[in-house]
Amino acid sequence: MPDVTKTATAVEDAVAPPSAPESKGSHKQEKARSLWGDAWHDLRRNPYFIVSSALITLLLVISAFPSLFTSASPTMGDLSNHFLGKAELSKIGSPEWLGYDQQGRSVYARLIYGTRASVMVGLCVTAIVATVGSIMGMLAGYFGGVWDAILSRITDVFFGIPFLLGAMVVLQSFTERTIWVVVFALAFLGWTQITRVMRGAVITVKHADYVHAAKALGAGTVRILFRHILPNAMAPVIVVATIALGGYISAEATLSYLGLGLSAPTVSWGVDVSAGVAQIRVAPHVLLWPSIMLSLTVLAFIMLGEAVRNALDPKLR
Amino acid sequence: MRGAKSAKWVTGAIIVALAATACGGGKTDEGAKGAKGAVDPNGIFSIELGEPEKPLLTGDTMESNGSAVMAGLFSTLVDYKADGSLEMINAESVTTTDSKTWTVKLKKGWTFHDGTPVTAKSFVDAWNWNASVDNAQGLASWFADIKGYEKVHPDAEGAKATSKTLDGLKVVDEGTFTIELAKPVPYFAHKLAYIVFAPLPDSFYKLPAKERGAKPVGNGPYKFKSWDHKKQIEVVRFDDYKGPNKAKNGGVVFKNYTTLEAAYEDLKSGNVDVLRQIAPKDLPLYRQDLGERAVDQAYSAIQTIAVAFYADQWKKPKPIDPRVIQGLSMAIDRATITKTVLNGTREPATGWVAKGVLGYQPNAVEITKFDPAKAKELIEAGGGVPNNQISIQYNADGGHKEWVEAVCNSITQATTVKCVGDGKPDFQADLTARKTKQVKSLYRSGWVLDYPVNANFISDLFRTGAGGNQGDFSNKELDAKIAAADSAKTLDESVKAYQAIEKDLINYMPSIPLWYYKVNAGYSENVSGVAYGQDGDPILTGVEVKKK
């Protein structure tokens, strides 16, 4: 989806100094020592942070222990309940309160059990992308020269393939689409944005006095990279990654809509969304609820990202 | 964006008006009474159609979009009626005494759209061209019955043809030719209705390869006008047409839609006149939306679950007992699934032969009845399902996921055998898994008629090595019975022999019959007389356009 790539550019420019073309702009960097402490102080007062982290906590609990929330099975259906029942708020929490789907399965149970897939996809893709992207970006930014040229061109190659198209091709090449396959497909082209952000941030940081000082004291490259550069270049990556996390969840659903996301028997919102599209005229509730959950989840992560960005970038205050 | 319409692509182009009630489609007979002066004989109507996948060649058009156009442009020697009996179109007569040598006499005065006469040579040359391995036509194997086919089209990879012409074809005079088969085929005349047996004009062979399928010149009721790729194809009535099925309208515009939903929305707003299918989203409500103009009619196709007999599950340690498969079959609640999940678009099957073909027998077998107790009993008697678990492979792009899930649920609930759907992302992946024998347990399969004789639903699917036999089912006893039925003296005897085989199939259970297909379609207020053939396609020539 274009959103994922856009987050990168948007945040890259808001948080890190402009890196293109070949970073000749002037750079300012806040003092690192107080950055995290200040940020935390700031976050605790931000209503966006409070709401989004509460929501995310709830989603994580649902993902970990879905059976706490419903007793109904998300996979076994009774055809006599086919599309039965519209939402009844008075029966909140019971299997039938959001109605039944085509196979006579409880929509509510499927919502609860489907949470895990979406949250897992989001978290795993982000973890992989952040790791791979950071390493690539760090190497390119720190060593510069030939390294930078090669790594940057590789990044450009992967960046040049439209995200959605690339993910579609990758997904199509697997005959069984489990969560891991979807994670791989999204991460395959997704890492480039983090690389670009990280590279820009490292270039800014590497000329800082404390890096020169560490070098003068004889610190090894690895030590400099991980002890001095990484902690100071991480802020923009964290922001991009948090916002992108929401984007990945949305991307999984969009691929499902195209018939390419997770496939049954995996229970996921995307699977239900793609089924719901075909049933929109008789049973709009089958599409409605997963869409709402999906939007809420994405919103939660984007809000969290916004809050973190505000906290980490004092210039915005 | 649409998946394959059924397992096999729709083949068998039939354009003979169905007797209005013969196929249970009572709603389609208003054409007869609608013709009271309000009809514009030169009116042009539009019909929803996807982009034909391949160039429009008689020997290579096997999917439904191309077939629909070709059916208007070409006429074959014969066609068949709704009861499976033959009607002569371009042929005056097709006769045989021994089912081995057939004599074809042509009607006089027929011409191609370019004005050249249709002669015996037009047929013989076209067949030779379509059969030749050098031309790599997808339907070449249809000529395999004819003597000398293996010389024109050797099967092995890299093999070269040793002859350009089929030995069995002989031109007697301008209007007569004979066909000699390698061995007797009682129902050969029925095969002649297929598009691959259409004639081609001399000009065809002179064209550069790329242009042959771009502007087809045929002998059918419509003349090709234009093909604006992915937008529309236009054909107009051929005024010199001599056949019995002369067009009652001025021409047809095949309009391209990327989705069926879009076509349906356009039908409601009057932008397209005839649909061939209704999108899943609109199926539950289309009868309500369209009223009289909704079409709901059976056609000759069947959905089955086939057994991958080569899979370890079914052959190790010993070959599976057919009673287990009988049990699985009886664990499927076809009535409920067709009503709910499939929105009444299918009709529970009661045998392996689809409706509307010669030799169809209602309630041929008992094993398609839903009976959980009997199902359990049979499975136990047969030694149980190995691992107590099955999977059904299907292609996720063809609208099969919903019913596969429902069938699995039904089986699990009735028998405790664990059942999961094994969805392949698309038709390609599904097909490759089947061709390379990678199916783990069971797979979705379907069959639309090639020719309206029950042999097509038995011999072409369950004979050892038959084209449609992808599950490696093989039984010497059954092969012998099929061979006997094929060598019957007359068509009638052959059909009867196949009817006996169909009843006998419960002892082999090569597949589990699920349901028959129905045409679910509709048309606009601008047209009347819309009827659908046994292949599920609308009969273009019969459509009447109302004066505006």
Place this chain on the structure above:
Amino acid sequence: MGRYVARRLLQMIPVFFGTTLLIFLMVHSLPGDPVLAMFGDKGADPATLAAKRHELGLDKSLPEQYFVYMRDMILHLDFGDQIRNGRPVTEVLGDAFPITLQLAALAFVFELTFGLALGIIGGLRAGRLADNAILLFTLLIMSIPVFVLGYIIKMVFAFNLGWISPNVSTVPQWDELIAPAVVLGGLSLAYVARLTRTSMAENLRSDYMRTAVAKGLPKRRIIGVHLMRNSMIPVVTLLGTDLGALMGGAVVTEQIFNIKGIGGIIAESISRREGTTLVGLVTILVLVYLVTSLLIDLLYAVLDPRIRYA
């Protein structure tokens, strides 16, 4: 400047070949055989398949296929023929690209106008009610998946209000494309608005702004020239890569509104394993991306006096 452009152009060469090679390999690693699938369920005999493969050049080795394809493309602008129906790929793409370009352009104009307007309002009123309302609105837009947004707009404006026709005609009119463009551009609009707002708020407090105010320049000139010009730099970066992204991401929107652009071709080519078509399509998208990003970088020099190219 000339040297910079030359270097950038040189850098494009490996990226161009890398991307086309990558997509070529990805397509060829898909399971399933395009020739086998041409013959449907029943299949064809090995002799026919071999004859067809030879005719299409698919019996050559992978490196040779890639080499032949690139050679014909670069030397003769020949993108090959489609496997299934033998149509030249240039013709297929030539039919579809203008339509998608039309849609993407409209979406681009939409996101540019409304995104900038919302961003500027938010930036100038940072922290106030309007700013917060805009923030909430953009967050909401960002979290609704594009197919849901598409369905909502189609439901409301086509079915309930009847303002638009649910489907776009085969040859689209500009007014028919407004609703799809809103759907397609909605997400980018949110990002443009956010970015503009951030950038404006940040620059409002910069030294040069203080200087400009101190010099007593009229407010209109301060905002119009000094503030806008500097705040546009990141926005231009985003917009620059966006045209290409909009074209590549139009699959869903095109499907919902029955638009016959490249979205349908992408889906069809993937499911039919049409390698020639996909590689050709990606080649064009990559070129669009490379050229626009070069133009953007050159535009920096105009916008930001601190950047000078050697």
